[in-house]
Amino acid sequence: MPQLRGGGEEDLGASDELISFKDEGEEKVQENSFTERDLADLKSSLVNESEAPAMPEAVRRVQDVQRVYQEKLADHMEDGIKHHEEPMYKGSGYSSYPFLMLSDPYLSNGSMSTLSSKVPVVQPSHGVHPLTPLIPYNNEPFSSHSPHLPADLNQKQGAHRPPQTPDIPAFYPIPPGGVGQISPSMGWFTHPLMLGSGVHTTGIPHPAIVPHSGNKDMECYDRGMKPHLEPKREKEPKKPTIKKPLNAFMLYMKEMRAKVIAECTLKESAAINQILGRRWHALSREEQAKYYELARKERQLHMQLYPGWSARDNYGKKKRRSREKHQDSSSDPGSPKKCRARFGLNQQTDWCGPCRRKKKCIRYLQGEGHCGSPVSSDGSAVDSPPSPVTVLQCVSSSAYSSCKLTSPADSAQSEQSCFLPASIKAISALVTTGHITTASCHPSDSSEESTARVSPTIVAT
DNA sequence: CGGCCTTTGAAGGTA
């Protein structure tokens, strides 16, 4: 993965990113230079575009809105909420970042901006992550049904937010319609730091704060009304959930999901995510770098908005099934346990995917006899051997789809049966229809299935 | 109704 460490800035990614990209060459130096200079170029070019005579109307509106927000915030600042500066944004180009993010949808004739030059921009039908306004995929107003739309921010986090730099408001997305269209019914939001006493003039909450389910305030927003906050206050106010900022892959998924759905006529997220995972690996470093940069900005912004927040805060809010760690197969003391141990750090290209992600090794913990390595878009194995298998035939049942597989590496073309869990039967359907030509097969990692479990790898759609 | 599935990355905890 790209290391977008730009001169003095904090890490853009975890060590995982470094690991993944090590196998792609030694262009790190070049990569490192991407963020600062290229971002600056991007920004200036976008600004120039916006100032050009041919600037689309929407872009001008964006600027107008940003100006309004700047003025609004200045007013708030004068009201005594100004505490500290955020030097990290000063002169870093970050202040213009929203421009970077927001310009895309508004650029003329749907062309993609530099930022997403090679990444198709889709029009998701659903909502936008609280901070994912940074992502330039939507030229629609926010969906009023977005689960991210917070309803009761006013009484919650927003009121406790530290004062903000004038840069911040510009980070937020501008509806295509401009200021005049900003309304709660659109799910538009207000920077928490602009709230002052907790309620912004627009009364629109910040989407990073997600109310708990059953919040009637949401319905208010859905109906374009302001929420009834006062009855709420009488009760014990539930703490809103501040979501984690999206990482690069999540941003990528949000942007590409609709496209994959359209292409593959799939709806099941599990299957779609598998495809997206493949495509993610197939992305060039430059393409991935865009998303890492977006994610970095999101994290920065998130830290600014919620300084005391920790991802740990949300632990336990999702009920997780008891993990299969009880059945940890690491009870094989003699053999190499992990790709890491077997290949070492300097042969990370030979690591399986989970090892690269510092997760449980699927290759040597579970034995080496299984077929199945994900396959990149060019058909080569991403995770190194073993070879992918070709799906010859799939027969769906209620619970599983049984597929006959053959491995190219097996010259005898002996067939073996794998079983697709019901959750990915849709994949097998694609196989049978010829949309998918290759799949990989992993042996069952739990005792509950004696059959092999197919983890389909999408080669062509 | 709520957890599961499935993906990658980030972050925090543990050994």
Added chain:
DNA sequence: TACCTTCAAAGGCCG
């Protein structure tokens, strides 16, 4: 330092 765990999004599925 290495490893592990949880959560972030999404929506169909299932108990």
